Amino acid sequence: MAMQVISANRLVDGLVVYMTGGGGWSERIADAQAVTGKEVGEVAMAAARVAEEARIIVEPYLIDIDESSGERRPTRYRELIRAKGPTVRLDIGKQAEL
Amino acid sequence: MYLYDTIDQSLVDQRVEQFRGQVRRRMAGELSEDEFKPLRLMNGLYLQLHAYMLRVAIPYGTLSSHQMRKLAHIAQRYDKGYGHFTTRQNLQFNWPKLEETPDILAELADVQMHALQTSGNCIRNVTADQYAGAAADEVADPRITAEVVRQWSTLHPEFSFLPRKFKIAVTGSSRDRAAVRVHDIGLVVKRDEAGAIGYQVIVGGGLGRTPMIGATVRDFLPKRHLLSYLEAILRVYNQAGRRDNMYKARIKILVHALGAEEFIRRVEAEWEAIRDSAVDLPAGEHDRIATFFAPPRFEALPNNDGEFARYRLEDREFAQWARTNVAPHKQLGYAIANISLKPEGGIPGDATTEQMNAIAAIAERFSFGEIRVTHEQNLVLPHVRQADLYGVWQTLKSHDLATPNLGLISDIIACPGMDYCSLANARSIPLAQDISKRFADLRRQHDIGELKVKISGCINACGHHHVGHIGLLGVDRKGEEYYQITLGGSADENTNLGKIVGPAVPYDKVGSAIETITNTYIGLRADGESFLDTYRRVGNDPFKETLYAAH
Incomplete structure (x- = not known):
């Protein structure tokens, strides 16, 4: 079964964030809490909706990830671009800060 | 240029304060995201892949130097030092913060600008011929x-x-x-x-x-x-x-x-x-x-200015730019100078703060302070004295704004695609960059002649792929980026929709496919025939044969 993390955009600045184990939100996917299985995913999504209600984030959703290379990477290319930044501007986005 | 009267100004000022209040209520929890989203969209604020995106209206693509300087200032102060000119003659900032957006809108209102009618099911910002007047x-x-x-x-x-x-x-x-x-x-x-x-x-x-x-x-x-x-x-x-x-x-x-x-x-x-x-x-x-649109105070000048002619003879590089990027003006002794926002390997439509300020200064000195945005993602200095063209070109060149490629294969329309847009299925910009680099040799571009490549990262077609002489549409095939190729489209007075030439090709094969298409055209063309002329004469089949035989 695929591992997943919850991603969203932060309300105040719109930046991509990931839900961490303590119920917080990080700009780094490496900090995210990974979940496996439908039920665990639903529990995590319920926590994310609480953060949405609290006006911390907007539009949370689960994304599939892969850690087989030793690095945590989203499986969809779209999510990889969200995690790093525009492929045509390596000087901006999260990739510029890593 | 049109100048706001008190009704126009109070309308945009009131709208800024209204949105400021809406943002405050959203941050305070008085508005849910579902309630707030249509309100922010009515003020041009989208949520995209990486961040919010603010789409600024540039009615009929007309800007003053003063307004361009303000856009440069906003890019520097509130964003990441650049803006993106779009196929709707608008400008998009890719990284504004929600809490700062009312301040950005207030700055825009100071120069008679806004972000109204850039989203939603209303009559959108009206567009027009960039050579108007x-x-x-x-x-x-x-x-x-x-x-x-x-x-x-x-x-x-x-x-x-x-x-x-x-x-x-x-x-x-x-x-x-x-x-x-x-x-x-x-x-x-x-x-x-x-x-x-x-x-x-x-x-x-x-x-x-x-x-x-x-x-x-x-x-x-x-x-x-x-x-x-x-x-x-x-x-x-x-x-x-x-x-x-x-x-x-x-x-x-x-x-x-x-x-x-x-x-x-x-x-x-x-x-x-x-x-x-x-x-x-x-x-x-x-x-x-x-x-408001009366002609500026043109000087009475002879046509075919001697200086302009001399520099064209003496400086080959300038002559090349004048040939592609300069268009005839209705006023004797003047010309229309096009600024390409498609440098070799660059991002179509992007301009840095420094470039925006430079263009504002050039327009102020040489074009009555007027600038136009084109739906093909370039800019225009509409009223330049022919005698000033050499100086304008030299200044543009020093800011990497003098690429002599208007209407050629590297003058590509590309939507933001999956690098920025939440709707996209595939990237557009890197394809444009690859094609631009492959065809960097200007002699080759001139030999190919007029050829409009237009790229969209999804079916919404912001990159106008249907009306590209060569159109590329990004599609998602089981998580892989593929591109459907259409040929024969055009968006001029003889508008045509392009026809799909065959199965979509993967991302890393698109550049070579474009090479194959252009080589096929060169092999087939009769004397004086443009790509579109040849396509209209021979249809899809010869291109299909070479394209898919080569894959």
Whole structure:
């Protein structure tokens, strides 16, 4: 079964964030809490909706990830671009800060 | 240029304060995201892949130096030092913060700008021929019409919640530089046999998932009836357009479903009830608006300036730029200078703060402080003395703004694609960069001649791929980026929709596919034939054969 993390955009600045184990939100996917299985995913999504209600984030959703290379990477290319930044501007986005 | 009166200014000022209050209420929890989203969209603020995106309206693509400097300032202070000029003649900032957006809008209002009508199911920011007021082939200045339409459509109460968005484009010449046949309404300014000004009215064009070329509903509409006729068209659409399926809600679907004849009958019936009413603009008001677009104080100059001719002979690089990027002006001794925002390997439409400031300064010194944005994602200095062209070129060159490629294969339209856009299925920009690098040799580009490549990262077609001589549409194939290739499209007065040439190709094969297509054209072309001429003569088959044999 695929591992997943919850991603969203932060309300105040719109930046991509990931839900961490303590119920917080990080700009780094490496900090995210990974979940496996439908039920665990639903529990995590319920926590994310609480953060949405609290006006911390907007539009949370689960994304599939892969850690087989030793690095945590989203499986969809779209999510990889969200995690790093525009492929045509390596000087901006999260990739510029890593 | 049009200058706001107190009504215009108070409208945008009030809107800024209204949005400031809405942002405050959102941050305080008084508005949910569902409640807030339509409000922010009405102020041009989208949520994209990486961050919010603010789409700033540039009505009919006209900017002053003062306004350009303000855009440069906003890019520097609130964003990441650049902006992106779009196929809607607008500018997008890719990284604004929600909490700072009211301040950005206030800064825009200070220079008579805003982000109204850049989202939502309303009449969007009207677009026009970028050579307005300057083109040698112009019948009448389309900015006057565009400004009349802007004032009429701004916050129009009846048309703020249409079945779907609505785009109007105006061209002032029979040479279509505004792609009017692929807009919801396209207006071509023309004269009747008696010399009176009016419009050819075209309705129901559009791109997106169901591309269509508009139907002419009036071959000549007298100028005085413009607004009542537009109102009649919008009323028929507002009442009969579909609201049950957003993919079938554009006016093109209604025109197609009813048939042009029945659609025209309904419009004419509606119009009979409101023509010659208060809806139409009084002649005096039209004349007042027209005064803002009076020609600048041109000098009386001879044509074919000697300095211009001498520098073209002496400096080959300048001659190359003059050949591609300079267009004839209606005023003797003047020229239109196009600024390419497509440097080799660059991002189509992007300009840095430094470049925006440089363009503002050049326009101020050499072009009466006027700048235009084109729907092909370039900029224009509309009124340059021929004698100043060499100096303008040298300054542009020092800011990497003098690429001599207008209309050539590297002058590519590309939507932001999956690098920025939350709707995209595939990237657009890196393909444009790859093609631009492959064809970097200008002699080769000139040998190929006029060739418009247009790239969209999804079926919504912001990159106008349907009307590219070569069109590329990004699709998602099981998580991989593939591109459907269309050939033979065009967006000029002979508008055509491109035809799919064969199966989609993967991302890393697109560049070589473009090479194959251009080589096939070169092998087939007769003397003097452009790519489009050859395509229209031979059709898809020869291209299909070479393209898929090579893969």
